[in-house]
Amino acid sequence: MDNVQNGIDLSETSSKQSSINMLPGPTWVPDSIMSAMLNSNIYHRSEEFHILFNAIREKLRYVFRTTRDVYAISSSGTGGLEAIASNLLSSEQKTLTIVNGYFSQELSSIVGAFGKNPVRLDTPWDESISLDAVEKVLRDDPGIGAIGVAYVETSTGARAPLKELSAISERHGRLLFTDAESAVGGEEFRMDDWKLGAAVAGTQKCICSPPGLALVCLGDAGRKSMETNGRKGFYFDLRRYEESAKKGETPFTPALPQLFALRASLELIQKEGLENYIARQARCARMLRDGLMDLGLNTHVPLESASNVVTVVNIGRTGSTASQIVERMKRDHGIVIASGLGPIKEQVIRIGTMGTVDEGNVEATLDALKYVIRN
Amino acid sequence: MDNVQNGIDLSETSSKQSSINMLPGPTWVPDSIMSAMLNSNIYHRSEEFHILFNAIREKLRYVFRTTRDVYAISSSGTGGLEAIASNLLSSEQKTLTIVNGYFSQELSSIVGAFGKNPVRLDTPWDESISLDAVEKVLRDDPGIGAIGVAYVETSTGARAPLKELSAISERHGRLLFTDAESAVGGEEFRMDDWKLGAAVAGTQKCICSPPGLALVCLGDAGRKSMETNGRKGFYFDLRRYEESAKKGETPFTPALPQLFALRASLELIQKEGLENYIARQARCARMLRDGLMDLGLNTHVPLESASNVVTVVNIGRTGSTASQIVERMKRDHGIVIASGLGPIKEQVIRIGTMGTVDEGNVEATLDALKYVIRN
Numbered sequence: 002m003d004n005v006q007n008g009i010d011l012s013e014t015s016s017k018q019s020s021i022n023m024l025p026g027p028t029w030v031p032d033s034i035m036s037a038m039l040n041s042n043i044y045h046r047s048e049e050f051h052i053l054f055n056a057i058r059e060k061l062r063y064v065f066r067t068t069r070d071v072y073a074i075s076s077s078g079t080g081g082l083e084a085i086a087s088n089l090l091s092s093e094q095k096t097l098t099i100v101n102g103y104f105s106q107e108l109s110s111i112v113g114a115f116g117k118n119p120v121r122l123d124t125p126w127d128e129s130i131s132l133d134a135v136e137k138v139l140r141d142d143p144g145i146g147a148i149g150v151a152y153v154e155t156s157t158g159a160r161a162p163l164k165e166l167s168a169i170s171e172r173h174g175r176l177l178f179t180d181a182e183s184a185v186g187g188e189e190f191r192m193d194d195w196k197l198g199a200a201v202a203g204t205q206k207c208i209c210s211p212p213g214l215a216l217v218c219l220g221d222a223g224r225k226s227m228e229t230n231g232r233k234g235f236y237f238d239l240r241r242y243e244e245s246a247k248k249g250e251t252p253f254t255p256a257l258p259q260l261f262a263l264r265a266s267l268e269l270i271q272k273e274g275l276e277n278y279i280a281r282q283a284r285c286a287r288m289l290r291d292g293l294m295d296l297g298l299n300t301h302v303p304l305e306s307a308s309n310v311v312t313v314v315n316i317g318r319t320g321s322t323a324s325q326i327v328e329r330m331k332r333d334h335g336i337v338i339a340s341g342l343g344p345i346k347e348q349v350i351r352i353g354t355m356g357t358v359d360e361g362n363v364e365a366t367l368d369a370l371k372y373v374i375r376n
Numbered sequence: 377m378d379n380v381q382n383g384i385d386l387s388e389t390s391s392k393q394s395s396i397n398m399l400p401g402p403t404w405v406p407d408s409i410m411s412a413m414l415n416s417n418i419y420h421r422s423e424e425f426h427i428l429f430n431a432i433r434e435k436l437r438y439v440f441r442t443t444r445d446v447y448a449i450s451s452s453g454t455g456g457l458e459a460i461a462s463n464l465l466s467s468e469q470k471t472l473t474i475v476n477g478y479f480s481q482e483l484s485s486i487v488g489a490f491g492k493n494p495v496r497l498d499t500p501w502d503e504s505i506s507l508d509a510v511e512k513v514l515r516d517d518p519g520i521g522a523i524g525v526a527y528v529e530t531s532t533g534a535r536a537p538l539k540e541l542s543a544i545s546e547r548h549g550r551l552l553f554t555d556a557e558s559a560v561g562g563e564e565f566r567m568d569d570w571k572l573g574a575a576v577a578g579t580q581k582c583i584c585s586p587p588g589l590a591l592v593c594l595g596d597a598g599r600k601s602m603e604t605n606g607r608k609g610f611y612f613d614l615r616r617y618e619e620s621a622k623k624g625e626t627p628f629t630p631a632l633p634q635l636f637a638l639r640a641s642l643e644l645i646q647k648e649g650l651e652n653y654i655a656r657q658a659r660c661a662r663m664l665r666d667g668l669m670d671l672g673l674n675t676h677v678p679l680e681s682a683s684n685v686v687t688v689v690n691i692g693r694t695g696s697t698a699s700q701i702v703e704r705m706k707r708d709h710g711i712v713i714a715s716g717l718g719p720i721k722e723q724v725i726r727i728g729t730m731g732t733v734d735e736g737n738v739e740a741t742l743d744a745l746k747y748v749i750r751n
Contacts, residue, residue, distance in 0.1 A: 022417070027629065030417055038413050038633055041586060042397070042405055044712060075588055076451050077628035080611045114610040205629065211416060213450055213588055213631030235489040236455045237611070253452035254402065254580065256588030258413055258633050337419060 020335035023366050025155050025311035025353035026183060027205035027212050030262070034210060037265035038258035045257060051249035053260055058246070060267035061216060064185060064208070064275060065200070067192035071218045072242040073263065075256040078182040081201035081215025082111045084237035085178050089199060089219075089226040090117040094146025097138060099166075102126050103156035103342040108149050108180050115233075120145065126157050126345065129306040132165055139173045147176040147198070147226070152184040155206075156342040158313035158351070159302040160188060167195045176222045182206060185216070186270060187282045187310035187355055192218055199223035204259060207282065207310055209356030210266040213259040217242075269357075283309040285354035285363045292367035296374060301349050310355045313341070315348060319374050322347040326373055334369035395710035398741050400530050400686035400728035401558060402580035402587050405637070409585060412640035413633035420632060426624035428635055433621070435642035436591060439560060439583070439650060440575070442567035446593045447617040448638065450631040453557040456576035456590025457486045459612035460524075460553050464574055464594075464601040465492040469521025472513060474541075477501050478531035478717040483524050483555050490608075495520065501532050501720065504681040507540055514548045522551040522573070522601070527559040530581075531717040533688035533726070534677040535563060542570045551597045557581060560591070561645060562657045562685035562730055567593055574598035579634060582657065582685055584731030585641035588634040592617075644732075658684040660729040660738050667742035671749060676724050685730045688716070690723060694749050697722040701748055709744035 022029035043049050061071035074080055090096050096117045098109035101124040113119040122138050124130050130150070139145060148170055150161050163179060170177035178199035184190055185200070187207030192200060197220045205212035217239065219227065232238060241252035270278050286309045290300060298314040300307050316323060323340035324347060330336045341349040352366060397404035418424050436446035449455055465471050471492045473484035476499040488494040497513050499505050505525070514520060523545055525536050538554060545552035553574035559565055560575070562582030567575060572595045580587035592614065594602065607613060616627035645653050661684045665675060673689040675682050691698060698715030699722060705711045716724040727741060 022419075024419055027417075027419065027632065032414075035414050035417065038586075039407075039410050042402075042410065044397075044399055044402065044714075045587075075631075076455065076611060077630070079628045080451070083609070083611045086610075111610045114607075114613075203629075211413075211631075211633050212420075212629045213633065232489075234458070234609075235461075235486045236451060236458045238489075253454045254578075254587045255452070256450075256586075256631055256634065257402065258586050258588065258637075259631065262633075339419075 020331065020337050021362050021365055023336055023338050023352050023358070023362065025339060025351050026203065026355060028209050028353060028356040030209055030211055031269070031357055034262050034265040034269065037261045038211070041257040041261045043257065045255055046250065053264060054249045057260060057264050057267065060264065060271065064267060064270060065192045065218050066190065066194065067218055069192070069218055069220070070243070070246050071216050072239065072246065073255070073260065074215045074217060074237065074242065075213060075253070076215050077212065078180070078201055078203040078215050079107070079111065080237060081217045082108060082180055084215070084217050084239055085199045085201060086111050086115045086117060087234045087237055088230065088239045089147065089176065089178065089223055090115065091146050091226070091230060092117060094118065095120050095142065095144045096147045096149060097122055097145045099124060099130055099135065099148065099150045099161070101130060101157065101159055102151065102154035104180060105151040105154055106343070108151060112149060127301050129159065129303050130161050132162060132169065135166060136169055139169065139175060145175060147178065149178050149180070152179045152181040152190070153188060153308045153310055155183045155311050157301050158308050158311045159306045160308035164195050167197055170198070171196055176226055178223065183310055183355070187279060188308060189279065192220060196220060198226070204263055204266070207355045208263070208266050208270070210262045211259055213256045214263060279309065282354050282358060285358050285360060286310065286312055288360060288363045289352060289354055289367065292363070296371055301345070311351055311353050313349045313351045316350055317348060323350050326350055329373045330369055333373070336366050336369050338366070395706065395712055396737050396740055398711055398713050398727050398733070398737065400714060400726050401578065401730060403584050403728060403731040405584055405586055406644070406732055409637050409640040409644065412636045413586070416632040416636045418632065420630055421625065428639060429624045432635060432639050432642065435639065435646065439642060439645060440567045440593050441565065441569065442593055444567070444593055444595070445618070445621050446591050447614065447621065448630070448635065449590045449592060449612065449617065450588060450628070451590050452587065453555070453576055453578040453590045454482070454486065455612060456592045457483060457555055459590070459592050459614055460574045460576060461486050461490045461492060462609045462612055463605065463614045464522065464551065464553065464598055465490065466521050466601065466605060467492060469493065470495050470517065470519045471522045471524060472497060472520045474499060474505055474510065474523070474525045474536070476505055476532065476534055477526065477529035479555060480526040480529055481718070483526060487524060502676050504534065504678050505536050507537060507544065510541060511544055514544065514550060520550060522553060524553050524555070527554045527556040527565070528563060528683045528685055530558045530686050532676050533683050533686045534681045535683035539570050542572055545573070546571055551601055553598065558685055558730070562654060563683060564654065567595060571595060573601070579638055579641070582730045583638070583641050583645070585637045586634055588631045589638060654684065657729050657733060660733050660735060661685065661687055663735060664727060664729055664738045664742065667738070671746055676720070686726055686728050688724045688726045691725055692723060698725050701725055704748045705744055708748070711741050711744050713741070
């Protein structure tokens with residue numbers, strides 16, 4: 002088995018990584034980033050913290066392609082979505098969620114949990130989102146104030162046409178917010194140019210950092226919505242994060258290890274260059290898809306919607322369940338992939354090409370999969 | 377300067393600790409615990425995770441002295457308090473908060489943020505909580521359904537009479553919940569014997585682990601309140617944590633590094649023995665208080681309320697501000713302590729004796745403080 006990931010010999014790492022992580026998150030985190038956490042024995046109201054905070058602030062702006070602040074909230078990505086739902090969505094207007102998989106279904110539940118008159122536009126999980134359908138809903142229902150969409154739907158591998166959705170939203174004067182958990186750092190993403198209302202990213206996906214932070218950014222429309230809404234909640238009250246950021250701090254004791262790791266991860270991205278970093282993941286995804294098609298496996302979503310960062314293929318014709326394939330890939334080949342989620346749990350396998358993945362990892366994955374499927 | 381903390385030579389650590397951390401949190405985390413985070417490159421839906429989860433579950437029961445589950449929520453302690461406020465407090469009844477410092481004031485704000493008819497019983501910050509006063513409020517106002525109190529008020533160093541408050545609450549049929557952020561692992565704490573309704577602890581205080589987790593435990597009254605209340609919120613919905621715990625998992629991607637560190641911290645506590653671990657902190661606090669009194673400094677709260685884990689002394693007679701003393705302690709002696717919070721910011725200094733603190737650290741702190749005050 003090829004025990005090397007992105008040029009780093011895993012057998013030498015203290016993180017005891019003896020396998021290739023091809024999960025759609027949490028992704029493999031290089032040792033240099035893991036060990037950055039060892040420096041986190043500091044006080045979060047000190048000058049040392051302010052320096053860390055300001056370094057992360059600059060680097061997150063680079064990755065989000067924005068001039069605004071990106072708040073690192075100590076929670077999972079779900080917490081970041083709750084921050085948006087609780088701070089931005091008006092209780093007098095409806096919120097439309099485009100539901101095309103497991104995580105957009107979750108997004109719709111989060112919106113619903115805050116009593117924000119949720120409405121859904123359901124797209125079959127194996128189809129592309131129809132811009133015409135979205136446009137029609139907005140035209141027909143002036144009561145809709147905001148639209149939520151998963152940029153990359155990690156359960157199906159579908160990438161939403163985010164730029165186009167943002168243009169439609171803007172034309173209709175609605176707020177667009179996106180769960181970009183698995184997308185930022187792996188797909189083209191332009192917070193400012195695309196005039197996004199609000200976005201949430203995770204650290205443990207394409208940014209190749211440990212889990213524990215939700216990265217939240219508000220655009221013009223998002224900030225305006227926050228101001229016209231009343232203060233809601235406490236821990237996810239974005240105004241507190243905005244106020245504390247002025248002092249280079251977080252309102253509550255932050256997950257310090259993850260902030261140290263995040264700085265190191267963002268430095269790694271800067272070093273490769275964001276465009277190169279994204280292009281490598283895209284190249285790996287193409288190579289993976291081509292190889293899977295050679296094995297007779299088709300992507301769950303149409304090719305034109307297939308994301309750079311997670312490839313989901315139907316495995317019906319293999320005669321195995323997803324759990325069986327995942328188990329054999331791990332046990333016999335040391336390669337960690339994931340089964341499906343929700344109703345397609347056993348019908349698809351999910352393979353990530355996130356973060357530091359390289360062509361060698363994809364090749365090893367394809368070789369192993371060929372063996373597992375044919376034997 | 378004595379560069380050794382609890383027998384570990386700090387000059388050798390990779391965490392670049394070149395000072396003695398005497399903060400009232402985040403406390404110094406031994407290297408063996410920091411480095412446990414390096415193993416956290418795993419999938420949170422794997423058997424390896426289930427083993428970690430179940431180990432932490434058992435050890436948390438030991439530290440909370442409970443047979444129940446303690447949920448490790450990926451957030452700061454404030455998130456844990458929000459979980460209690462949003463899940464347990466009825467909107468038809470009032471919630472009383474005993475306010476005797478900065479953090480109990482925060483607790484009152486959290487209760488208020490969820491629209492739970494907050495009422496306050498204000499105790500001067502430099503006085504002990506009066507059980508009679510609490511009893512009187514409960515007798516006079518049958519509309520109060522729940523009472524919140526900070527077990528250790530980290531801003532003043534006061535320890536609340538938690539066991540007695542719980543007995544009063546029980547007698548009056550009210551739910552008692554406590555912010556025990558700075559107390560669990562450092563003060564006697566008995567979730568079950570004291571019949572507490574709900575409690576939240578932090579990892580970065582007496583448990584000597586990195587920040588990033590809120591530890592939440594519900595007693596009988598707490599669970600009953602949750603069941604009679606509607607589901608509220610999403611990320612802090614404790615029913616989701618309860619449901620996922622049955623599978624040995626968390627509902628959302630957890631802060632994996634902190635869970636690995638927490639297991640190591642709890643092992644360290646088990647090894648010393650919880651009672652010995654607490655007794656050492658109490659011994660250090662007594663030694664610190666005696667030394668401070670020899671320097672002519674008095675505790676901010678009456679001695680009978682002074683906690684084991686944070687000592688707060690008035691510095692008016694030194695002629696310096698708290699910031700000046702804190703700065704000189706760090707710059708000239710490498711000892712990190714904290715100034716006050718809120719209205720007493722410059723009038724007190726706060727010194728932690730949490731986690732792995734030992735007599736040598738206290739001695740070094742007193743020696744340095746003597747020098748700083750007299751020069």
